[in-house]
Amino acid sequence: MYAFEIERPTTLQDAVAAIAGGGQALSGGQTLIPTLKARLADPGKLVSLHGVAELKGVCTDDDGRICIGAATTHATVARELAGSYPGLASLAARIGDPAVRNRGTIGGSLANNDPSACYPAGALASGATIVTNTREIAADDYFHGMFATALEEDEIITEVKFPVPRAAAYEKFIQPASRFPLVAVFVAKFDDGVRVAITGASETGVFRWTEAEAALSSDFSAGALDGLRVDPDHMIADLHGDKAYRAHLCAVMTKRAVTAAA
Amino acid sequence: MPKDSGIGASSKRREDVRFLTGAGNYTDDINIHGQLHVHFLRADVAHATLNGVDTSAAEGMPGVHRIFTAADFAAVGGLPCGWLITDRHGQPMQEPKHPILAEGKIRHVGEPVAAVVADTLAQARDAAEAIVLDYDVLPAVIDMKAALQDGAGRVHDDLTSNLCYDWGFVEDNKQAVDDAIKGAAHVTTLELVNNRLVANPMEPRVAVGEYNRSDDMHTLHTTSQNPHVIRLLMGAFVLGIPEHKLRVVAPDVGGGFGTKIFHYAEEAFCTFAAKALNRPVKWTSTRSEAFMSDAHGRDHVTKIELALDADNNFVAVRTETLANMGAYLSTFASSVPTWLHGTLMAGNYKTPHIYVNVKAVFTNTVPVDAYRGAGRPEATFQLERVIDKAARELGVDPIKLRRQNFITEFPYATPVAVEYDTGDYVATMDKLEEIADLAGFAARRKESEAKGKLRGLGVNCYIEACGIAPSNLVGQLGARAGLYDAATVRVNATGSISVMVGAHSHGQGHETSFPQVISEMIGIPEDQIDIVHGDTSKIPFGMGTYGSRSLAVCGSAMVRAAEKVINKAKKIAAHLMEASEGDIELKNGRFSVAGTDKSVAWGDVTLAAYVPHNYPLTDIEPGLEETAFYDPANFTYPSGAYACEVELDPETGHVKIERFSAADDFGNIINPMIVSGQVHGGIAQGIGQAMLEGCVYDADGQLLSASYMDYAMPRAEDVPFYTVDHSCQTPCTHNPLGVKGCGEAGAIGSPPSVVNAVLDAINSGSGKKVAHIDMPLTPARVWAAMQ
Numbered sequence A: 001m002y003a004f005e006i007e008r009p010t011t012l013q014d015a016v017a018a019i020a021g022g023g024q025a026l027s028g029g030q031t032l033i034p035t036l037k038a039r040l041a042d043p044g045k046l047v048s049l050h051g052v053a054e055l056k057g058v059c060t061d062d063d064g065r066i067c068i069g070a071a072t073t074h075a076t077v078a079r080e081l082a083g084s085y086p087g088l089a090s091l092a093a094r095i096g097d098p099a100v101r102n103r104g105t106i107g108g109s110l111a112n113n114d115p116s117a118c119y120p121a122g123a124l125a126s127g128a129t130i131v132t133n134t135r136e137i138a139a140d141d142y143f144h145g146m147f148a149t150a151l152e153e154d155e156i157i158t159e160v161k162f163p164v165p166r167a168a169a170y171e172k173f174i175q176p177a178s179r180f181p182l183v184a185v186f187v188a189k190f191d192d193g194v195r196v197a198i199t200g201a202s203e204t205g206v207f208r209w210t211e212a213e214a215a216l217s218s219d220f221s222a223g224a225l226d227g228l229r230v231d232p233d234h235m236i237a238d239l240h241g242d243k244a245y246r247a248h249l250c251a252v253m254t255k256r257a258v259t260a261a262a
Numbered sequence B: 001m002p003k004d005s006g007i008g009a010s011s012k013r014r015e016d017v018r019f020l021t022g023a024g025n026y027t028d029d030i031n032i033h034g035q036l037h038v039h040f041l042r043a044d045v046a047h048a049t050l051n052g053v054d055t056s057a058a059e060g061m062p063g064v065h066r067i068f069t070a071a072d073f074a075a076v077g078g079l080p081c082g083w084l085i086t087d088r089h090g091q092p093m094q095e096p097k098h099p100i101l102a103e104g105k106i107r108h109v110g111e112p113v114a115a116v117v118a119d120t121l122a123q124a125r126d127a128a129e130a131i132v133l134d135y136d137v138l139p140a141v142i143d144m145k146a147a148l149q150d151g152a153g154r155v156h157d158d159l160t161s162n163l164c165y166d167w168g169f170v171e172d173n174k175q176a177v178d179d180a181i182k183g184a185a186h187v188t189t190l191e192l193v194n195n196r197l198v199a200n201p202m203e204p205r206v207a208v209g210e211y212n213r214s215d216d217m218h219t220l221h222t223t224s225q226n227p228h229v230i231r232l233l234m235g236a237f238v239l240g241i242p243e244h245k246l247r248v249v250a251p252d253v254g255g256g257f258g259t260k261i262f263h264y265a266e267e268a269f270c271t272f273a274a275k276a277l278n279r280p281v282k283w284t285s286t287r288s289e290a291f292m293s294d295a296h297g298r299d300h301v302t303k304i305e306l307a308l309d310a311d312n313n314f315v316a317v318r319t320e321t322l323a324n325m326g327a328y329l330s331t332f333a334s335s336v337p338t339w340l341h342g343t344l345m346a347g348n349y350k351t352p353h354i355y356v357n358v359k360a361v362f363t364n365t366v367p368v369d370a371y372r373g374a375g376r377p378e379a380t381f382q383l384e385r386v387i388d389k390a391a392r393e394l395g396v397d398p399i400k401l402r403r404q405n406f407i408t409e410f411p412y413a414t415p416v417a418v419e420y421d422t423g424d425y426v427a428t429m430d431k432l433e434e435i436a437d438l439a440g441f442a443a444r445r446k447e448s449e450a451k452g453k454l455r456g457l458g459v460n461c462y463i464e465a466c467g468i469a470p471s472n473l474v475g476q477l478g479a480r481a482g483l484y485d486a487a488t489v490r491v492n493a494t495g496s497i498s499v500m501v502g503a504h505s506h507g508q509g510h511e512t513s514f515p516q517v518i519s520e521m522i523g524i525p526e527d528q529i530d531i532v533h534g535d536t537s538k539i540p541f542g543m544g545t546y547g548s549r550s551l552a553v554c555g556s557a558m559v560r561a562a563e564k565v566i567n568k569a570k571k572i573a574a575h576l577m578e579a580s581e582g583d584i585e586l587k588n589g590r591f592s593v594a595g596t597d598k599s600v601a602w603g604d605v606t607l608a609a610y611v612p613h614n615y616p617l618t619d620i621e622p623g624l625e626e627t628a629f630y631d632p633a634n635f636t637y638p639s640g641a642y643a644c645e646v647e648l649d650p651e652t653g654h655v656k657i658e659r660f661s662a663a664d665d666f667g668n669i670i671n672p673m674i675v676s677g678q679v680h681g682g683i684a685q686g687i688g689q690a691m692l693e694g695c696v697y698d699a700d701g702q703l704l705s706a707s708y709m710d711y712a713m714p715r716a717e718d719v720p721f722y723t724v725d726h727s728c729q730t731p732c733t734h735n736p737l738g739v740k741g742c743g744e745a746g747a748i749g750s751p752p753s754v755v756n757a758v759l760d761a762i763n764s765g766s767g768k769k770v771a772h773i774d775m776p777l778t779p780a781r782v783w784a785a786m787q
């Protein structure tokens, strides 16, 4: 770790100011701290979001959307959404281990946009809105590929708003070492259609499987997916699985998610 | 009735109290006043000509005391290899120099190139970033087959090739084996990989060097399984420090699994630098460093042929193995694929003709050496896999095929130079069939199939050679050290006992089981007996703990020393009771005179030894302390039969291990609970190897599996509740306890049954034919094999 300074603001305003003054946001630290320990980053100044009460907690807005503060931990989401949005609660409940879930946050996960992270699939399939200190970004416009997002320099996520689908499920096939998704699929069924988001699989990060969405929107059953294939071309190939295997898992996990949600 | 103390009792592991309450004293807990910290700048390329190391910018950085490079070690020896292998043609193995810091060339990612010693670790790391390495990258030599081809780049320019040795065993049997295979009714051939592993003890390696100018004494605190071996190797071969000026201390060690046997560059460095700087110097490995500097394990590529006659009797086994040595020869690297592997190729079977060929190969990878089982898992895996494949090809039951070929008469001299003293392979297989409920398998398979899953059953046997071993034999085989062990039994005046043992406990539970033996012999409570281990200044001598040797070898030395103590104590008791020595009996901590009601307590006798007012001073010396060295007459041969049941998801290739059963014969057992624990841990590591763990390099020699993000360790969820049994006991015939050793069995015996089970699931249930899948059986590999 390189030496750094740390600021611990208690209001969003102070946090934004500190970040604009050259600091980097530190939320749960479950990604950033290991990066610092390996000396892969030298931010100079960290701005902890941990003490900012405005960024924490879960509520429901007038449109019935579930609003989750950016600095809300995975454990809190798992607990508080168990009744209101069990599909998303179950996603949060399966991230990492208890230590990770008690520190790691939704804002950190979405800002980082690891191509194998869980939350991007939940947010994209739900058609969530990512709220920042300056604007609101639709999930469809937010994810720009591996570790890339629509966030501008110094822009921070403050809240994420989730419309609640009629039915949803998250099926995660773990990579045996990291236990991040090797391939994971979030399926969300709304009155006006079905959304399917897949993480872990693609070189371009989380993506929507539109063919599956079309098929499922007219027939929400695993059988509706028979014969549908994800193109292996842009799949990730690594130690843990080649392109063909990941493409295959996309279909298998989507079917399983549909079965689980139905 | 189970006993509650002494031999055979499941005494609770007393050491766990300190381990579980955070009171352990590990090497990293040692912080010496004035200590400095070293950070090693490690190579980030696999193979390069090293033209220069420019430390000028780093020298003056805050806190830096000194920066060392290879030039500082010009007068120092290389890290030695402890075993000389003579090849098929009578030539000695090629043995390159293994420098402390890279010399002229970089030979693997992670090799230490420079070392920065500073006040704090952060300062040392900062300065290391300012060191400029001038090197020219060379093509990396990674694949073993390619490494042996003419024109391949050379890891060591001063050797004639990348071949360390071409070993044939037993060379004189080769023709007979070739003939037997030619004439056989059936030959099954299998090519397989024994995957490279990283040991991953929970505690990473640590070294703290210390030097005392007033008495010219060097002390090294280190994470070692064998402090005396480190003292010998480092003192005599590397730094030239005589034994009486070098103390090596290995306090609590958080797991070794073989990888802490070896003498490493960092140990020699800290010892050397402490004197050079006249300050203690400390190094604690990070987990990342551990991946690229701890010796790796396994990494064999093998072709095995099993020949059978028309009645399915095994007639011959022939193997060809490429064994990866990595970039340098680690301490016992050369012995693992040879004497610890070739001698085991008979397994549990009376195959008359066996020939083993091993080519050891240098590559631009981390050195490879012994890892739990060391050579024996490699032997067991190939043999038990090829037997399974033969059974499938011949359409016979794999258990029947094994039973038919079991060795049933002991002692049995194998065609690969060892003589099994005892064993009962039929009994362990019978026991396995019972505890694994093999009769219920068909019904369990139906249940799995109803869920859309495939269920498979895999079985294997194993034999291992433990308790290494007669020094005069291993000396003939090339060992450069003796392999006896030593113990001192020191009886204190009030009767309590300290036993100084050469074995080192780093998870094995010696602090509990060794006192059980003494308690049984003398009849005093276990808590009056402690062992002392891990410090060359406190114990007489010792070759340490590996190869499941502690109890069989060091425990035997302890028994011999205790016998001497008891004999002397009987003389004292005879004097106190004015009886003749021959009439004295020791039972339950009291000496009595046979046929009388006269007796004295153990404590009365021990007190007399130290307060000899009424004492046979003309016949014997005061005091009660004896030392014994023990050099066994043979290896010991634990054996067993294992069964694994898996459930396979054909859609994803995911395999879940549903049941695992182990029937072992460890001879006599001191503490059944500890033995079960050793088997549990071994099986977890075997399942890790079979299902999860794989150390992978890319073609450029970069370590792809360099962290837990990519190197999968087994977790609780990955292993089932085991059923283990060690009631089949054929005691070892040549050591005083009749014990055989149990530390490695689980890791040796489990991988083949796991793989056999997965292949059974595929071949028996899916309508697909798959002959073999290389470990680890990741979902991706299993699925791909089924397509």
Ligand SMILES: Cc1cc2nc3c(=O)[nH]c(=O)nc-3n(C[C@H](O)[C@H](O)[C@H](O)COP(=O)(O)OP(=O)(O)OC[C@H]3O[C@@H](n4cnc5c(N)ncnc54)[C@H](O)[C@@H]3O)c2cc1C
Pocket (backbone or CB within 6 Å): A024, A025, A026, A027, A028, A029, A030, A031, A032, A033, A049, A070, A071, A094, A095, A096, A097, A100, A103, A104, A105, A106, A107, A108, A109, A111, A112, A114, A116, A117, A118, A119, A155, A156, A157, A158, A178, A179, A180, A181
């Ligand atoms: C052992 C382990 C297992 C894990 N397993 C999983 C898993 O299975 N699935 C999964 O999805 N994840 C997993 N993770 C990652 C975990 O979910 C992290 O919590 C998450 O990726 C980052 O969240 P954080 O709050 O810790 O962010 P931090 O580490 O604090 O920050 C991450 C990045 O986001 C930036 N950032 C943080 N907050 C904001 C904000 N509000 N606005 C803008 N930028 C911000 C930071 O500057 C930094 O660049 C695992 C992590 C570990 C250590």
